[in-house]
Amino acid sequence: MITEAKRLQSVQEYYFSKKLQEIANMQTDIPIISLGIGSPDLQPAPEVIETLITASQSGNNGYQSYRGLPIMRNAMAQFYHQQFGVTLDSATEILPLMGSKEGIMHISMAFLNEGDKVLIPNPGYPTYSSVTELLQAEPLYYDLKGENDWLPDFNQLEKLAEQKPKIMWINYPHMPTGATAPREVLEQLIAFAKRHQLLIVNDNPYSFILNDKPTSILSIDGAKDVAIELNSLSKTFNIAGWRVGMVLGKEEFLNSILKVKSNMDSGMSYAIQQAATKALKASEEWYKNLNNVYSERREIIYNICDKLNVKYDKNAVGLFIWAKLPEGIDDKSFIDKILYDKKVFITPGSIFGNNGKGYIRFSLCAPIEKLNEVVERL
Template sequence: MITADRLKTVQEYYFSRKLREVRGLINEGKPIINMGIGSPDLAPSPEVLETLKDAITDIGAHQYQSYQGLPELRAAISQFYKDKFAVETDASSEILPLMGSKEGIMHIGMAFLNEGDEVLLPNPGYPTYTSVSKLIGAIPRTYELKEENGWFPDLQELEQTDLSKVKVMWVSYPHMPTGATASKEKLTQLVDFARKHGILLVNDNPYSFVLSQNPTSILSISGAKDCALELNSLSKTFNMAGWRVGMVLGNKDHINAILKVKSNMDSGMFYGIQKGAIAALKSGKEWFNALDEVYTKRRELMFQLADKLGCSYDRNAVGMFVWCKLPKGSVGSEKFIDKVLEDKHIFIAPGTIFGSNGEGYIRFSLCVKEEKIKEAIERF
C-alpha cells in the first residue's frame, strides 16, 4: 500500500527516533542519564490525584464527554487566566479545552490554513509547527530569531517581505527552546504587526509558570483577541504531561472554527482527567513556589554542568530547560551531543532539531533529579 504524499513532507519526530537509540543503549547496560526531553518527573499534587480517584465513581464518569469540556473546567480556566494574567474571558465561548496543546497546533492549522497558504514559523522553534504546516499543505516560512536580538523577531525586516499569503504566525513566549521572555511592549508589537497584516497570531504559552516571576499572556494586550489565540497546557505547570490537558483561548469566532475541527476528531476528554485539571487550576501559590524551588536547585546544578563543558548561557531565561551556547571552535551541535552520549552516556538535545539557528547550541532539560545531575557533573 502506497502512503499519502503528505508523509513525504515530514520525518519521524527527532525524539521518537533518538530515544529508541537511547533505550537501546540502556538495554545494553549503559548507565544513560537522559537530559534531552522535557517530560516532568515530578507528580501532580495530592489534591489532583485524590480528585481523579474520587471522580471515577461519579455517575456518568465513563460516558462520552462534551467536545467543549465540562462547564466547570472552562470556568476554572477562565478564573485561572483572570487571576494569573489579568485576562477576562467568556468561559462559554472563548475557551476550548484540548487533549494537550500539541493537539491544538494541528486543530488550529486545519481550521485556518488552506493548501498553499503561508505560515510564519520561528527559527529556532518547536518542530511541530513546521511538521503540522507541511502535513496540511501550507508553506512554512521561517523568521530568524537570534541571541543578539533577545530571540525576538525583527518585525521591520519581515515587513519588507511579501506577506500577502501569510495566514498564521506562530510565536512562543516564554520561548521554547531558549527560555527567552517577551515584555508587554514586545507582545504589543507582535499584536500590532498581526492586525496590520491580517495575520492570525498564535502564542504557545506552556512555560509561563516554571521559574518565571512575571507570567504574561498575549491576550492581556489590548485588542489581541481580534487577531490572536493562545495555547496553554497543564503539562509543565502541574506535572500532568501524560494526562494530556491543554486549552486554547481566543474570541468566539476563532474558537468555534477550532471546535468544528476538534468535534470531528475526538469524543471528549475523560471526565476524571477534567476533574483533576479543575483541581490543579485551583492550586494556591504554595504549589508554584514549591515547583520553582525544585527547578531552581536543579538549574543551578545544570549551570555547573554547562560550565564543565565550557558553555555560556542566560541565567535569566525561564522554563524547564537550560539553553547553552557551545564554546568557540566546538564541533557542530549534533556531533557534540553524540560524542557526549558515547563517552559519558549522557543524552542532551542538540539545538539543530529546533531549526538552523540552533546550530552551535545544546539544550538541557531540568526534568532530571538532583542526584543524577550531580552524577553527570562527576562524569566530567
C-alpha cells in the same frame, strides 16, 4: 503497490521519537541519564490525585462534551483572570484540548488551505513546521537570534508579510531558548497582525516555570481581534501524560477550531477534567515549591554547562537551559559523543532550526541525584 501519502514526503518522524528509541536500544553497562525531553518527573499535588481517583469511581466513564465540563472551563477562566489579568467568557472563549500539541494541528486545519503561508520561528518547536507541511501549506521562517535576545526582527517580518501569511506562530516564554518577550514587543506583534490581517497563535505552556512575570498575549489591548493562545497544564501541574490543554480567544476563532476537534476526538475523560479543575485552583505555595525544586536543579545544570565550557543566559526562564557551544563545534556530534562516552543524553539545538546550530538544550526534568551523577560522569 500501496504507497504513503505525498504529504509525508516533506515530514520526518519526530526527532525525540527516533532518538529515544535509539537510546532504548543501546546496550550499556550503566543507565543512560536523559536531560533531553521536557517531561516533568515531579508528582501532581496530592489533592489532584485524590480528585482523579474519586472522579474515576463516580461511574461517569462515558463520552464527554467536546467543549469540556463547564466546571473546568470556569476554572480555566478564573486561572487566566488571577494569573494573567485576562477576562474570558468560559462558555465561548475557552476550548479545552487533549493537550496543546493537538491544538497545533486543529488550529492549522481550521485556518490553512494548501499553499497558504505560515510564519514560524527559527529556532522553534518543530511541530509548527511539520504540521504546516502536512497540510501542504508553506513555512516562512522568521529569525530569532541571540544578539536580538531571541525576539523577532520586525524589519524582516515586514518583508515576509509581503507574501501574505495567514498564521504566525509565536512562543513566549520561548522554547528552546527560555527568552521572554517584553510587553512592548507583544504590542508590536498585535499591531503587525492587524496591519497584515493574520492570526497570531501564542503557544504559552512555560509561563510559570522559573518566571517572575507570567504574561498572556491576550492581556494586550485588541489582541482578541487577531490572536489566540494555547496553554497546557502539563508543565505547571506535572500532568503531561494526562493531556490537558486549552485554546483561548474569540468565539469566532474557537468555533472554527471546534469543527475540526469534534471530528477528531470524543471528549476528555471526566475524571481527568475534574482533577484538572482541582489543579487550576492551586495555591501560590504550589508555584513557589515547584520553582524551588527547578531552581535547585538549574544550579546543577549551570555547573554542568561550566564543565562542558558552554555559555548560558541566567535571565532565561522555563523548563530548559539553552547553551552555546564554542565556535566550530557541531551540536549533533557533540551530544552524540557525550551520549556514547558518558551515557548522558542532551538535545542538539539544530533540531529546532538552523539558528539553533551550535547550541545544546538541557531539560530540568531530572532529580537532583541524577544531575549530580551527570556532574560526576563528566
